[in-house]
Amino acid sequence: MTKITSRHYVFAGLFAVVTVSMMLNYSPDTVVSAETQKMYDFVESLPAGSTLIISFDHEASSLPEIRPLALAVLRHAFRNDIKLIGTALLSEGTGVGYRLMQQTANEFNKSYGVDYVYLGFKPQYIAAILSMGESISRTYPVDYLGKTYSEHPMLKDIDTYNDIAGVISIADGSLTTHWIEYGNARFGVRISAALTAAMVTTYDPYLSSGQLEAIVGGLRGAAEYEKLLNIGGGGKRGMLAQTASHLYVLILVIAGNVMYFRRRSSGRGNT
Amino acid sequence: MSRRLPQIVCLLFGLIMFTLYFLDHPTAKQINTLILVDYWQIIFAFTLVVGVISFIRNHVTAISRGNDRLYRLLSLFGVVLMPILALIWGIKGDSPFMWVFENVQVPLQSTVFSLLAFFVASAAFRGFHARSGPAAVLLIAAFLTILSRSSLEGLLPDFIPDIAVWVRNNPSMAARRAILIGIGLGSLTTSLRVILGIERTWLGGEK
Structure with missing residues (x-):
């Protein structure tokens, strides 16, 4: 059986973010x-x-x-x-x-x-x-x-x-x-x-x-x-999902960098 | 001779098309239209035939060797089925061909394309790190651009979209211009090399 890795959690998270935002009947103003x-x-x-x-x-x-x-x-x-x-x-x-x-x-x-x-x-x-x-x-x-x-x-x-x-x-x-x-x-x-x-x-x-x-x-x-x-229309309808997924990616970037610098400062990886 | 003839044809048509592009004479226009509308389309039809034969040969060989047999059989089935549907019922309106296109091909292609979002998310987490000064600059620019393309008006300070626009209109556009000029010059030199017979790899590998 395939071992569940951080990548799978990232995939599941994105799926959840997009699905929930599409289900919400809300369109942010643009x-x-x-x-x-x-x-x-x-x-x-x-x-x-x-x-x-x-x-x-x-x-x-x-x-x-x-x-x-x-x-x-x-x-x-x-x-x-x-x-x-x-x-x-x-x-x-x-x-x-x-x-x-x-x-x-x-x-x-x-x-x-x-x-x-x-x-x-x-x-x-x-x-x-x-x-x-x-x-x-x-x-x-x-x-x-x-x-x-x-x-x-x-x-x-x-x-x-x-x-x-x-x-x-x-x-x-x-x-x-x-x-x-x-x-x-x-x-x-x-x-x-x-x-x-x-x-x-x-x-x-x-x-x-x-x-x-x-x-x-x-x-x-x-x-x-x-x-x-x-x-x-479809543009307005999709903006919440797009905004939510963009924020999700930004959170992932921040989390990834925090983990990277912590690893680097502890000397466990410098690449 | 087998190489010389295609080279002569290439040189001849290269020069003709180059000249016709700049001529406004009615006869020149007629010749131009004839080549573009008729001859070019005939060549395209032959390239399709070559493509289909190559596709079938490649898949049949792979199937006989047992590589990805199921997927390749499905692909071949599609290549055989779609022309049959098109020949019997046509390709327009509510034909079975269009049904397969709209209900099989469009969702499949859209799904494969949307998978990119998952890989981007994973790559952002695992690989998009500020390892060096330039990487940090890239990271910040990407961060601001993503924020500016989201509907977060009212939640973001005004300067963030302004910075994103500045990045797009200055460093990004300068890089794009440089790439486009490079592509243009590269295309020009490659075309000249092909027309003049200096570049002959298209004839079968010889430099």
């Missing part, structure tokens, strides 16, 4: 950060009827964090009567993206083909971004549902990035970089991103240089965005 406000202001600044590309550039593994972010951004766009074109640069994001767009569109009584279209997945992300800059209709002759590009009234006057207001990449990795390096640098399209928390600092230089319009990041970003929209 102050909106400047970067989330910027993202909100960007979407808010777009006139009704303008078109955004929402690109689902994530894998299935990050869905618990991506879903609240994506829903908040989609709800904001639909609420402001912005027309949406859905794409996916990773195959795993394709089905997820369609479901999220469909769900949000139903909430706001939006019609497929008129208010939103889902073009789906295109392999080879760099090629997809570059060729959409030349011609979106040529890159996606048919949409995710198998309908031809020209069938959709909202796509009638849209064929390149010049015809859209920007791209919001919902990503858990480096794919937003390609939107910046090819979409923005080559074609000048405005790029924003909804990112998992782990990826936010990766994009700070792009945000600072203005190559990236705005960022909303992580579960906290989702909670802040929901607050700005004055709605509930």
